[in-house]
Each structure stands twice: as C-alpha cells, then as structure tokens.
Amino acid sequence: MTHRQDDTRPSPEKFLSRLLKEERQGSRGKLRIYLGMAPGVGKTYAMLMEAHRRKAQGLDVIVGFVETYGRAKTQEAIGDLLVIPRKKVSYQDVALEEMDTDAILARRPQLALVDELAHTNVPGSKWEKRWMDVEEILKAGISVFTTVNIQHLESLADVVESITGAPVRERLPDHVVDEADEIQIVDMSPIALRQRIQEGNVYPGDRAQQALRQFFREGNLTALRELALRRVATTTEKELEEYMRDHQVETVWPAGDRVLVCIDSSPAAQHLLRRGWQMARGFQSDILALFVEEPSWAKASPEERRSLAENLRFAEDLGARVIRVNGADVAATIAKTAHDENIGNIVIGFLTKSRLQEMTKTSTLQKLLRLASDIDIHAVPVKRQG
DSSP states (O other): OOOOOOTTSOOHHHHHHHHHHHHHHHHSOOEEEEEESSTTSSHHHHHHHHHHHHHHTTOOEEEEEOOOTTOHHHHHHHTTOEEOOOEEEEETTEEEEEOOHHHHHHHOOSEEEEOOTTOBOOTTSSSSBHHHHHHHHHHTTOEEEEEEEGGGBHHHHHHHHHHHOOOOOOOBOHHHHHTOSEEEEEOOOHHHHHHHHHTTSSSOHHHHHHHHHTTTOHHHHHHHHHHHHHHHHHHHHHHHHHHHHHTTOOOOSOOOSOEEEEOOSSTHHHHHHHHHHHHHHHHTOOEEEEEEEOGGGGGOOHHHHHHHHHHHHHHHHTTOEEEEEEOSSHHHHHHHHHHHTTOSEEEEEEOOOOHHHHHHOOOHHHHHHHHTTTSEEEEEEOOOOO
C-alpha cells in the first residue's frame, strides 16, 4: 500500500517549536512591555492604570518596583496597590535600594509591576540586569507588566546616541522585547512632551530647561518617536508572518516596501547599506542586512572576517536586522530569504564584467533577477578591490 505524505503535517522542527511555545504559554507568566520614545511620555502611569483595572477584576496585583521620580501624578496612581518593600543593598559603603525578587516569588501574586526593564542592578546582586530578575519571575508563573524606552534596545542604542549625542549606558537585549507576549506603545507628540517638561511635570526647575535644550529637542524626539513606532510595527509584522506560516496561509498581497541589503566583507558593503537605509527611510519601512556564507568562507582570512564584523556592526548601527545564512547558491539563498521575510526591495552590488565573462558565466545578479522577478532589484555598481 502506498502512503501519501500529508502536506499539512508540520515538520519535526515546527512541531518542536510549537510544543515549546505551548509549554511556555502554559507554565510561564505573560510579559507586557510598555514602550515609549523617551522618559515622561506616561509609561509608568499607563501601566498603573491597567493594573488597577486588573485588580478590580479580581486579579492579585503587586508593585514589585515602580520608580516615581518624585512625580506626584505617578505617586498618586499607585493608590491602594500592594507595594513589596525594596531590598537594601550596600555598595561601597552606600545604602542603595533594589527590587526584592525573592520577596515577590515568595508572595506569588498573579501580576507584578516592574518599572525600568533595562536597569542595571547594584554589583553583587543575584542578577546583573533587571530583565534577568523579570525572567525568573516569569518562569515562576507570575505575569509581569514592565516599562522601557526605545533608546535602551541594544540594536538601536548606537543609532539613538548618534541622533541625540547622549551616551546610552543601560542596554536591553532585543530578544527580551521579541519574546514579550504583548508590546503596548505609549505615544505622545514631541510638542506635547516638551510642554509637559516645560510645565515641570517631568523634571524640576533648572533640570527641565536643560533637558529641553539637550536630549528633548524636538528633532530628537521626532526621530525617537519614529524608531518606537517602527519597532512596534516590525513586531506586529513578525507575528503576522508567524501566524501565516503556522496556518499555511499564502501571502495574497504585495510584499511591501521592506528593504533587504546583500552584504559581504568588502568596504563597498557599507555604501550599499547606506543606500538601503535611505531607501527604507523613504518608504518608512524596515531594513534587513543579509550575508550569505558560502562554503569558501571557511577559508576567509582574519582580515576578511574583521571586515565582515565591521560591516555587520555598521548594519546594526543603522537599525538593520542582520541575517546570516549558509548557502552554496548565493542567488537562490537571497531569493528564498527575501520571500521568507516578505521583502519588497533588494539592494545588491555588482561589478562590471567583460563581454567574455558575461558569455561564459551567469552572474549572481542575472540569476537573482529570474528567481525574484516579483521583487524590485536595485543593482548598485561597486568598485573592484585592489
């Protein structure tokens, strides 16, 4: 008897991924992140208001750590929520306060509020970063509401620093945000935020005026707001793509304007990335950087590897999501990645070849034009090295 393969059955890898996801959802707490473009937009206040709503519905809610920064409205918003006392920590003969994670675990609420997810704990603490404390709380089956500003995401910190001129010391790994069950953006126009600061609702007196002249300039806030909105849009698109893959739904609309830049270890890669970044900015879309690791890359020199690392870092500085894929057929690998990622535009460099070369060998660009005929290909001439 011939058995026909069931095309609807998931692969072993997908099946395992689904099992792990279901197990995670069943045993772990849920993580909701309140994301803002900058301090003062009202993330903590929004978190507290939702916590009161959940408490009114009968949920056991506690305040694990909420930072009010002396803002009266935020302090009042805590209201009758149970506050877990902070733990006293001594560091260099100075008494400091940190979240008491062990006390939260012992109390075992259904929901814990934890402000400032990117915070670095006092040296000697159980965990180096607060997001690690949150991970332990989630593993115990306790849900968490938390807050973070866009500049603290590792992939965007250098971009923000170049925009604002202010160093970003507290950094949060992107995977923490990627794995959140829900991200809620707390939005406010730059003009409205500056007005809040001007009225003394964010910083007191002279500090408010200094903030308005430096980090909180309108141009800075406009750029930060765009980064925050794009980050949430990217997360939503990934969730949609995952749903479509899980349910075997074919894409029935155009791929959109996401930009994929093909890079390698050459200096020209940074030129391609700048072109791709400008294109993505014009489309108000995402940019991805792809490096196809051919079998010959195993013999790459230390200098080539250093150059590639610099190019990948440059891509991240521009806010690109970096993808590394093994593939012997470069054009086929690029085309497959572009379709998997729902790409609308591919940026690729090419060297002008002689007539004899064109007649005897099909270039990567020519093959890509055939394999990705439904995607716009932007071929950028680059100079030959050496």
